[in-house]
Amino acid sequence: MKNIPHENILLFKSCLVNVEYPGVESSTRYLFDHLGVEYQVHPDQSCCTGLGYYYDLFDQYSTLALAARNFYLARESEHTNITTLCATCYAILKKSLHLLNSNEKARSKVNEILEEAGLSHMKYEANMLSSEENIFHIVEVLYSKREQISQKIKKDFSKIKVASHHACHYCKIYPEQSITSSRNPMLLDELADCCGVKVVDWYDFKKATCGAGFSQRFANRDLSLSATRDKLYALEGKADVLLHMCPNCQMQFDRYQPVLEKELGRKIGLIHLNIAQLAALAMGADPYEVVGIQTHTIPVEDLIDKIKDIE
Amino acid sequence: MMEKKHKKSQHSLVREIKDNLRASPDLGIKRCMQCGLCTSNCPAARHSDYDPREMVKKVLDNNLEVLDNPDIWNCFYCYTCASNCPVNNSPSLINQILREKILNTGGNVSRVAEFIEFGYNYVEKGVGTIPSTFFQDLVDDFGEDYPKLKHDLPDIRRKLGLKEYNLKGEAAAEVKNILKASGFTQRLEKLKKIA
Numbered sequence: 001m002k003n004i005p006h007e008n009i010l011l012f013k014s015c016l017v018n019v020e021y022p023g024v025e026s027s028t029r030y031l032f033d034h035l036g037v038e039y040q041v042h043p044d045q046s047c048c049t050g051l052g053y054y055y056d057l058f059d060q061y062s063t064l065a066l067a068a069r070n071f072y073l074a075r076e077s078e079h080t081n082i083t084t085l086c087a088t089c090y091a092i093l094k095k096s097l098h099l100l101n102s103n104e105k106a107r108s109k110v111n112e113i114l115e116e117a118g119l120s121h122m123k124y125e126a127n128m129l130s131s132e133e134n135i136f137h138i139v140e141v142l143y144s145k146r147e148q149i150s151q152k153i154k155k156d157f158s159k160i161k162v163a164s165h166h167a168c169h170y171c172k173i174y175p176e177q178s179i180t181s182s183r184n185p186m187l188l189d190e191l192a193d194c195c196g197v198k199v200v201d202w203y204d205f206k207k208a209t210c211g212a213g214f215s216q217r218f219a220n221r222d223l224s225l226s227a228t229r230d231k232l233y234a235l236e237g238k239a240d241v242l243l244h245m246c247p248n249c250q251m252q253f254d255r256y257q258p259v260l261e262k263e264l265g266r267k268i269g270l271i272h273l274n275i276a277q278l279a280a281l282a283m284g285a286d287p288y289e290v291v292g293i294q295t296h297t298i299p300v301e302d303l304i305d306k307i308k309d310i311e
Numbered sequence: 312m313m314e315k316k317h318k319k320s321q322h323s324l325v326r327e328i329k330d331n332l333r334a335s336p337d338l339g340i341k342r343c344m345q346c347g348l349c350t351s352n353c354p355a356a357r358h359s360d361y362d363p364r365e366m367v368k369k370v371l372d373n374n375l376e377v378l379d380n381p382d383i384w385n386c387f388y389c390y391t392c393a394s395n396c397p398v399n400n401s402p403s404l405i406n407q408i409l410r411e412k413i414l415n416t417g418g419n420v421s422r423v424a425e426f427i428e429f430g431y432n433y434v435e436k437g438v439g440t441i442p443s444t445f446f447q448d449l450v451d452d453f454g455e456d457y458p459k460l461k462h463d464l465p466d467i468r469r470k471l472g473l474k475e476y477n478l479k480g481e482a483a484a485e486v487k488n489i490l491k492a493s494g495f496t497q498r499l500e501k502l503k504k505i506a
Contacts (some may be wrong), residue, residue, distance in 0.1 A: 015439030019464060026471035034481045043474065044482035046437035054388045055426040056410050057502075062495040069489060077505040099332065106332060117488035172394035182394040209354050213387030218445045223385060226358040255453050292471050295460055297453060300475060 001179055004136065004144035005081040009039035010074045011138075012093070014086035015047045016247035023292015024085055024247060027280035028138050030187060030290045034152065034283060035145045039083070042073050050088035051248075054214035060099075064106060065113040067096035068105055071129055072122040080129055083136045085276075087167030087246040090137045094174055097131035100124050136214040139245045139275055140179055143191055150194040154284035155307045162278070163200040163239035165231070165253070167246035168209050183207065186276055188243045194284040197241075204311035211248035215253065228252055229260055232268050241271045241303065243278060250274060255297045271303050272296065281307070324373045331408045338481035341406065342398035343367050349392035349402045361385040363392050363402035370405060378413055384422060417505055430499045437478035437486040 009032070017024045028267075032039050046066055052058040070093075074080045084090040099106050104126075111123045142149065166185035171178050180187035185207065189199045211227030213220070232253065235242060244250040254272040261267050277291050281304075287293045293300035326336055341444035344407060347364045355361040361382040369377035378382065386406040413419050428442040441449070450457050460467075468474075478486060490496050 013476055017477075018438065018468075018473075019461075022468050022471050022473050025473060029472075032347070041474075044478065044485075046478060046482070046486050047433070047439040049433065049439065051439045052426070052429050052433060055429060056407070056409075056414060056423050057426050057430050057499075059411070059493070059495065059498065062490055062493040065493050066486065066488045069314075069485060095460060098335070102336075103332070113489060113492045116492035117485065119485060119489070168389040168391065172390035175394055207352075207391070209387050209389035209391060211354065211387070213355075213389070215422070215426060216387055218386070218425065218442075218448065220385065221448070223355065223358055224387075227354040227387065230354070230357075255449075255457075258454075259452050289470055292467065295464075297456065 001144075002132070002177070004140050006036065006141070006144070006192040007038040007081070008079045009037060009081045009083045009141070010045075010079040011039045011041050012070075012082050012084045012089055013041060013045055013047070014084065014089055014247055015051065016251060017085045021247050021274065021292065021295055023290070023295060024274040024276055025251075027170070027274065027276040027285065027291050028085060030280045030285050031142060031149075031276055031283070035148055037141060037145070038053045040077065040079050042077060042079070044073055045070055048084075048086075048089040048092040048093045050086070051214060052094060052217060054088070056215065061106075061109060061113065063092065063115075064096050064099060065110050066112050067093060068100065068114060068124045069119065069122050071097070071100075074134075075128065080134055081136060082134055083138055083141055085138055085247065086214060087137065087169035088248065091169040091173040093135045094131045094177065097129055097135060097159040101126050101131065137172070137245065139187055139191065142275065142279060143179065143187060146191055146194040149157070149191075149279055149283070150196075153196050153282045154310055155282050156310045157195055157197040157282055157307055160197050160241060160242055160303065160306065161200055161239045162192045162197040162241045163203055163235055163242045164192065164206075165210065165245075165249055166207070167249055170245060186244060191275055192243055192278065195279055197278075200239045203238055205231045212248050224252075225256060225260065228256055231265075232257060232260055232270065235270055236268050237269060241273055241278070244272060247274075249307050258297055271298050271300055273300070324370050324379070327368065327412070328405055329406050331411075333408055333411075334404055337399060338359045338404065339396070339399035340370070341366065343371060343400050344398065346397065347396065348395045349400075352389055352391045352395050354389065354391070355385040363406070364492060366409075367400065367402055367405060370409075378409060378418070383409055384419070420502055420505045423502060427499055427503055427506065430495065434487055434490050434496060434499070435483065437483055439477055468479070
């Protein structure tokens with residue numbers, strides 16, 4: 001397995017975590033604090049542009065120039081192990097570094113943009129950072145700490161059935177760099193197993209997209225929900241919780257599940273949690289002050305009531 | 312004579328895609344053998360008339376009709392096609408480049424019109440936001456708890472120990488200046504005008 005850092009981590013803020021599931025960030029910080037992972041959040045970091053990039057709005061050069069600025073912040077603050085909360089941030093940043101390192105023309109143009117913006121000190125030189133060695137997803141850090149996590153579990157999840165949804169932009173854009181396969185994704189399953197849950201082995205549509213499709217959710221709602229429906233219907237009666245590693249997927253399933261239940265005429269009954277939220281809950285974090293369950297559409301309270309302290 | 316001309320132009324759509332910054336130099340578009348693994352796993356193909364295998368074929372044939380096919384706008388950008396492709400092609404990426412080409416020549420701008428606000432918000436605050444043009448649609452689907460959540464968000468974030476995420480002062484100015492220098496601000500104005 002690739003080398004996963006435990007210090008000098010820049011925890012990269014995500015636009016959808018900020019406003020939809022802020023508990024994903026606070027749960028991650030809780031876990032990092034309890035697992036001895038050294039990190040910082042930079043107040044001046046801008047978003048990766050990913051939503052805009054996949055709305056067909058942001059061009060590659062604008063995305064690259066903003067990434068170069070964020071890479072400068074990481075270097076300047078000596079926290080160059082950039083670790084994302086969102087699968088799209090992860091892939092956008094990997095692509096940005098790949099382009100900045102390997103494409104001289106792109107790098108020169110980005111540096112010209114920075115100079116014109118009065119930010120010459122932020123210019124990027126080839127291989128200052130590496131796409132392979134400086135960009136991570138929080139799930140990778142948690143995975144590398146899985147044994148420590150399993151020793152710190154305080155809540156009994158043994159009766160809870162959990163299925164996983166591995167985010168496409170983590171597994172499918174740079175599959176050779178991911179620590180799980182896109183054809184048989186098991187990263188979240190193995191992590192969930194460390195938290196003492198019952199893991200659902202396989203289900204139809206396990207590898208399929210959440211259906212958000214960036215602009216599709218808004219411009220093409222019925223098409224978007226058709227894909228969401230595939231997965232939710234496949235999981236009916238098979239699991240209590242669907243685990244996530246991307247806020248866009250979590251939003252698609254958690255917010256739209258009641259819409260699909262109404263259409264179906266019965267409850268699918270899945271609860272949606274990010275893996276960091278599940279691990280934090282299992283380690284005894286407060287549901288409202290750390291895990292942030294109050295921003296969820298599908299209430300998490302039923303699950304909280306079921307899990308008791310381990311004797 | 313005709314044939315020669317055709318051959319010359321046959322080169323161009325593939326070349327244009329390979330030369331696009333979004334495409335990696337090793338994109339296996341020319342290696343496509345029409346196996347259809349992309350289409351068999353594609354969520355848009357499952358639920359609409361979009362067919363990534365067919366789309367790639369048209370690109371390889373330099374058939375410009377591909378640009379007029381409304382189905383290409385159904386791609387989810389999930390990269391499932393790319394992850395299944397045996398020759399390192401990425402219909403998802405080709406699709407992105409085709410859509411960019413269409414938008415840059417003034418086509419189908421109405422499709423992105425409602426997302427333009429995302430761009431303006433980013434220019435001002437350096438963060439991604441869900442465009443307010445869609446907010447009512449979301450409330451219709453998610454119910455009245457959703458606007459309440461948006462109202463309560465600052466308190467919830469404080470309780471969770473999280474700080475402000477919108478950029479202000481110098482950081483916001485830096486982002487704004489970068490997007491002006493990159494031509495993004497101008498691109499937004501152009502799209503807005505056409506829309």
